Amino acid sequence: MSQAAPYTPAGPDQPTPRPRRTRLLLVPGGIVLLLIAIPGATYGFAENQLSQAQGSEAHGAYGQALSEYGTAETVAGNPVSRVLLGELADRAKAGTAETHYRWGLQLTEQTKFADSETQLRAAIKSGIADWAVRGNAALADLFYAWGQSLVADKQFQAGIDKYLQVAGVDPTGNLTASTNAGLAVAYAGFAQWYLQQQPIDYPNALIWYEKLVKDFPDSADAKLAQASSLPQTLYNAGVAFVQQ
Known part of the structure; x- marks a missing residue:
């Protein structure tokens, strides 16, 4: 009399590898889209x-x-x-x-x-x-x-x-001439400003006239200062000193 085959309980179904391959393909695709x-x-x-x-x-x-x-x-x-x-x-x-x-x-x-x-x-x-x-x-x-x-x-x-x-x-000196002319005007104006103060500030006026003549001797302001403004200021300063 033949014996029946031993009973073997059924185990859990094993997942097929195809879905895993599909998932592996989808992840790199998503990264590419993001990039x-x-x-x-x-x-x-x-x-x-x-x-x-x-x-x-x-x-x-x-x-x-x-x-x-x-x-x-x-x-x-x-x-x-x-x-x-x-x-x-x-x-x-x-x-x-x-x-x-x-x-x-x-x-x-x-x-x-x-x-x-x-x-x-x-x-x-x-x-x-x-x-x-x-x-x-x-x-x-x-x-x-x-x-x-x-x-x-x-x-x-x-x-x-x-x-x-x-x-x-x-550095190219494009504005050198214009700047020097402006400085000459400023020096002369500064000297005159000191002469308009009360009391008159002869020492500072003379300082700026002398700087004007020294730094910008060819300027119109320097020539005017040499011809009249500077000598007149020196004279007036001397008179003021004597009268003190």
Whole structure:
């Protein structure tokens, strides 16, 4: 009599390997999609900020333009994004430098000299050679205009100080002749100012006339001082001393 086969309880069904292979294929696919989507969205945002900044700059809204350029540069220029968006970051950096420069020019025209200096120095420090050169030239013009304005307001020492700053940012000497002429006017004006004080300050008046003749002997102011102002001041100073 044959024996029945021993009973073997059924174990749990074993999963087929196909779903696992499908899952392994889906994960890399998702990563690829993310790698494509994230830079694309970042590029679009940075480009939009750059476009808005250019529009703001064109309309003279320089403060807003700087904010928008800064956002674009921050987004496109960070270490992760720069690999793909470096060109956008460089354009934003150049736009920032140009905006500082143009704002500085506008502020100079508005005689807001201190604010103009801040903007022009920012353009110079941008690290972009072209805007650094332009910024230096504009800064020289600024100091010259600032000196003129101060001297016109009879703030002679402050005006002289500004004139003397021109040479430091004018290596080619484009403004040397104009600056020297301005300094001569300032020296003569300062001497005359001392002569108008009560009591008259002869010692300081003589100091500035002598500096005028020594530093700018060919100027019209120096020649006038030599011919009349300086001798007359010396004479008057002597009379005043005797009368004391």
